Amino acid sequence: MIQVQLPDGTLLEEEDHVTALDVAAGISDGLKRATVAASIADNVVDAMRPLAELTDLRPVPLQLLTSRDAPAATVMRHSCAHVMARAIMRLYEGVGLAFGPVKGNTFYYDFDLATPIREDDFPRIEAEMKKIVKEKEPFERFTMNRDESIQLCSDLSQKLKIEHIETGLSDHESLSFYRQGEFVDLCRGPHIPHAGMIKAFKVLSVAGSHWKGDVSNPSLQRVYGTAFFDKKQLKAYLQQLEEAKKRDHRVLGNRLQLFTISPDVGQGLCLWLPKGATIRATLEEFIKAELLRRSYDPVYSPHIGRVELYETSGHFPYYRDSQFAPLFSHSAGQLVDYWIRCLDPEDADLTPPTDEEERKLLDAALVLGFSVEDFPVSGSANEKRDVLRMWEKRQERYLLKPMNCPHHVQMYKAIPRSYRDLPVRLAEFGTVYRHEQSGELNGLLRVRGLTQDDAHQFCTPEQVEQEFKDTLGLVKYVLDAVGLEDYRVQLSTKDPGSDKYVGSDELWQNAQETLRKVLTEEGLDYIETPGEAAFYGPKTDFMVKDCLGREWQLGTVQLDYNLPERFELEYIGTDNKPHRPVMIHRAPFGSMERFVGVLIEHFAGAFPLWLAPEQIRVLPLSEKSDDYAKDVASRLRQEGFRVGTDLQSARVQAKIRDAQLELIPYMLVVGPREAEQNAVAVRCRIDGDLGVMGFDDALTRLKKERDDRTIRQVVKSEFVAVDDGTGELAEY
RNA sequence: GCUAGCGUAGCUCAAUUGGCAGAGCUCCGGUUUUGUAAACCGGAGGUUGUGGGUUCGAGUCCCACCGCUAGCUCCA
Numbered sequence: 186m187i188q189v190q191l192p193d194g195t196l197l198e199e200e201d202h203v204t205a206l207d208v209a210a211g212i213s214d215g216l217k218r219a220t221v222a223a224s225i226a227d228n229v230v231d232a233m234r235p236l237a238e239l240t241d242l243r244p245v246p247l248q249l250l251t252s253r254d255a256p257a258a259t260v261m262r263h264s265c266a267h268v269m270a271r272a273i274m275r276l277y278e279g280v281g282l283a284f285g286p287v288k289g290n291t292f293y294y295d296f297d298l299a300t301p302i303r304e305d306d307f308p309r310i311e312a313e314m315k316k317i318v319k320e321k322e323p324f325e326r327f328t329m330n331r332d333e334s335i336q337l338c339s340d341l342s343q344k345l346k347i348e349h350i351e352t353g354l355s356d357h358e359s360l361s362f363y364r365q366g367e368f369v370d371l372c373r374g375p376h377i378p379h380a381g382m383i384k385a386f387k388v389l390s391v392a393g394s395h396w397k398g399d400v401s402n403p404s405l406q407r408v409y410g411t412a413f414f415d416k417k418q419l420k421a422y423l424q425q426l427e428e429a430k431k432r433d434h435r436v437l438g439n440r441l442q443l444f445t446i447s448p449d450v451g452q453g454l455c456l457w458l459p460k461g462a463t464i465r466a467t468l469e470e471f472i473k474a475e476l477l478r479r480s481y482d483p484v485y486s487p488h489i490g491r492v493e494l495y496e497t498s499g500h501f502p503y504y505r506d507s508q509f510a511p512l513f514s515h516s517a518g519q520l521v522d523y524w525i526r527c528l529d530p531e532d533a534d535l536t537p538p539t540d541e542e543e544r545k546l547l548d549a550a551l552v553l554g555f556s557v558e559d560f561p562v563s564g565s566a567n568e569k570r571d572v573l574r575m576w577e578k579r580q581e582r583y584l585l586k587p588m589n590c591p592h593h594v595q596m597y598k599a600i601p602r603s604y605r606d607l608p609v610r611l612a613e614f615g616t617v618y619r620h621e622q623s624g625e626l627n628g629l630l631r632v633r634g635l636t637q638d639d640a641h642q643f644c645t646p647e648q649v650e651q652e653f654k655d656t657l658g659l660v661k662y663v664l665d666a667v668g669l670e671d672y673r674v675q676l677s678t679k680d681p682g683s684d685k686y687v688g689s690d691e692l693w694q695n696a697q698e699t700l701r702k703v704l705t706e707e708g709l710d711y712i713e714t715p716g717e718a719a720f721y722g723p724k725t726d727f728m729v730k731d732c733l734g735r736e737w738q739l740g741t742v743q744l745d746y747n748l749p750e751r752f753e754l755e756y757i758g759t760d761n762k763p764h765r766p767v768m769i770h771r772a773p774f775g776s777m778e779r780f781v782g783v784l785i786e787h788f789a790g791a792f793p794l795w796l797a798p799e800q801i802r803v804l805p806l807s808e809k810s811d812d813y814a815k816d817v818a819s820r821l822r823q824e825g826f827r828v829g830t831d832l833q834s835a836r837v838q839a840k841i842r843d844a845q846l847e848l849i850p851y852m853l854v855v856g857p858r859e860a861e862q863n864a865v866a867v868r869c870r871i872d873g874d875l876g877v878m879g880f881d882d883a884l885t886r887l888k889k890e891r892d893d894r895t896i897r898q899v900v901k902s903e904f905v906a907v908d909d910g911t912g913e914l915a916e917y
Numbered sequence: 918g919c920u921a922g923c924g925u926a927g928c929u930c931a932a933u934u935g936g937c938a939g940a941g942c943u944c945c946g947g948u949u950u951u952g953u954a955a956a957c958c959g960g961a962g963g964u965u966g967u968g969g970g971u972u973c974g975a976g977u978c979c980c981a982c983c984g985c986u987a988g989c990u991c992c993a
Contacts, residue, residue: 838956
């Protein structure tokens with residue numbers, strides 16, 4: 186016998202092989218039908234497995250999970266992924282199974298399949314899934330040892346599963362499989378008792394992916410779907426998705442004329458239209474004022490810098506692929522540069538030229554005016570490379586700056602520094618250019634030209650902690666000012682297994698420890714992500730979600746022990762000897778582009794008074810009141826408001842409708858009555874008609890709301906489309 | 918960059934099997950002089966992303982390029 190304890194404390198005596206389903210059946214038939222999975226000490230498990238196998242705890246702390254419990258949906262969606270895979274295997278020949286986890290409200294399954302799956306095929310797939318669900322076949326779990334498992338996968342022609350057993354699961358003695366009719370899949374589970382519990386589902390999209398996320402691995406087809414316990418929920422979810430698309434910053438940016446991106450200018454290069462530019466400028470003024478209070482010094486630096494500068498910093502070699510090509514003053518520059526890379530054994534993408542190709546390269550270079558004393562035509566690749574490099578070094582080469590730090594470092598170096606000067610804080614809205622992959626570009630959220638609200642703080646090692654703490658405070662301050670509360674803090678640390686990082690382990694350990702300490706002291710809940718650090722140091726990132734639930738990095742604070750080393754930065758200490766400062770890179774907004782993009786979605790285009798491009802619009806009742814309207818507008822402008830007037834010959838209803846649709850915070854309706862008593866009829870975008878008030882009263886009210894930076898409405902995102910962390914666990 | 922899909926007026930979208938490119942909004946002109954989410958009439962606006970091809974005939978079919986979207990990969 187085995188003792189089972191239910192959440193309400195009830196103790197049950199059950200047979201040795203009792204399952205959660207049996208326990209449910211013992212309570213009521215209805216509960217048995219409703220039981221989707223079980224939870225034992227917060228572990229979600231199969232309801233159809235004997236409890237004794239699942240835990241050593243006695244009594245077994247059992248919680249039955251029904252469709253009302255959130256973890257149950259994850260189990261059901263994972264089972265639905267199996268159902269989808271089964272349907273696809275029925276419809277296509279030679280389907281190789283990869284992974285099929287749950288991600289938030291959705292699930293996907295990766296397939297190795299030569300025939301492309303198209304959107305047109307979704308109805309067919311869904312119809313087949315419906316058949317499977319209707320049959321209500323059970324999910325049956327069984328286990329095998331390694332050899333048997335490999336044999337089984339081999340019999341099923343599932344090569345990827347075999348590879349996974351041999352590599353990813355090399356430490357597993359026993360492996361579990363789930364069978365559902367003819368469909369058998371290596372899978373950790375858990376699953377729902379039978380397919381009939383999937384009440385509503387939809388195949389959403391198909392996209393490419395790679396086996397185990399590695400581009401050098403074969404590409405797979407990833408089919409996304411979603412599933413719910415009832416049709417209404419599915420419908421609501423799909424509707425919510427549609428709603429979310431309406432506040433997409435690309436849609437609103439176009440409708441509200443905030444920005445535009447023209448292919449004629451270039452991919453990922455955004456053009457700030459006056460209204461968007463006003464929002465940006467307002468934010469810039471806001472943070473400039475705060476930086477002044479925090480003893481930052483403003484600086485300016487040019488948009489280009491010598492390639493050598495970035496070679497010294499390490500950015501050029503490390504990020505070359507995502508930078509715009511260097512600008513050479515010599516016509517042969519690009520050619521020689523290409524040639525050098527061909528001769529570089531480290532460059533995996535390019536192979537050394539053949540003799541024939543090399544002759545052509547040399548001829549072309551000569552035509553372009555390349556000249557060296559004696560080019561080692563019959564020399565080794567290394568000799569040639571050295572000669573070409575010598576030539577290249579003599580040329581002027583510039584890079585569109587991908588980072589501001591090297592420029593700021595030079596500013597630090599321009600003046601001898603004493604410990605008394607530190608911390609030195611150099612701030613600049615620095616515009617940088619990065620050649621992001623075309624498939625990555627996304628409205629304002631991922632662009633090729635961006636302006637960081639950047640600053641570099643140079644301090645003594647002893648000051649790092651306080652400086653880092655103050656900077657976190659600044660990031661929180663700016664997020665607070667716009668009412669962004671729904672963010673996640675991420676501490677990105679070094680991946681101990683990788684060699685991409687610079688600096689000693691000890692330095693990294695100390696730096697990471699400092700960051701952890703300060704984050705904890707500041708009461709910030711954070712998630713540590715090993716391997717996400719910059720190559721020069723650990724960082725703290727503030728992550729927010731866009732309208733489709735995708736996560737983006739906004740503010741960032743990064744520690745850097747590397748650049749001071751590379752540029753040999755110094756300050757004179759109390760001992761009258763040179764010491765090395767520490768650098769902090771930080772950008773509370775991140776980039777103006779991304780921040781404004783996120784804000785557009787955060788406010789669904791309806792900006793609070795202090796940020797709205799047009800804060801107030803004065804609406805004369807008819808042409809008779811045009812002059813008074815102009816007068817009111819002009820007086821408000823004197824008070825620093827951004828004011829428009831609507832002098833169309835239209836009814837006031839139409840003018841109001843236009844202003845509402847343009848999401849203007851306040852409308853002032855003025856007619857003869859108002860003109861007579863120096864009054865305005867105030868209409869608020871949110872609350873509607875507020876009635877007539879004297880001009881001065883209205884002004885006081887508006888000024889207060891603006892100067893307090895009052896936020897009256899933000900969009901709360903309810904739906905979860907990103908990985909909630911439970912997904913990958915569901916798959917072996 | 919990769920996989921898949923998409924590209925018709927400034928915007929949102931129509932255009933049967935390949936058979937005369939169309940509507941609403943915006944915009945412009947006129948009438949109207951208006952009290953809290955659309956007054957009325959008229960007009961303009963297009964080499965259907967670009968370039969080739971198939972065809973008597975292409976918005977529609979094929980190829981290449983450009984761009985966009987989703988996902989993957991990348992992200993200083």
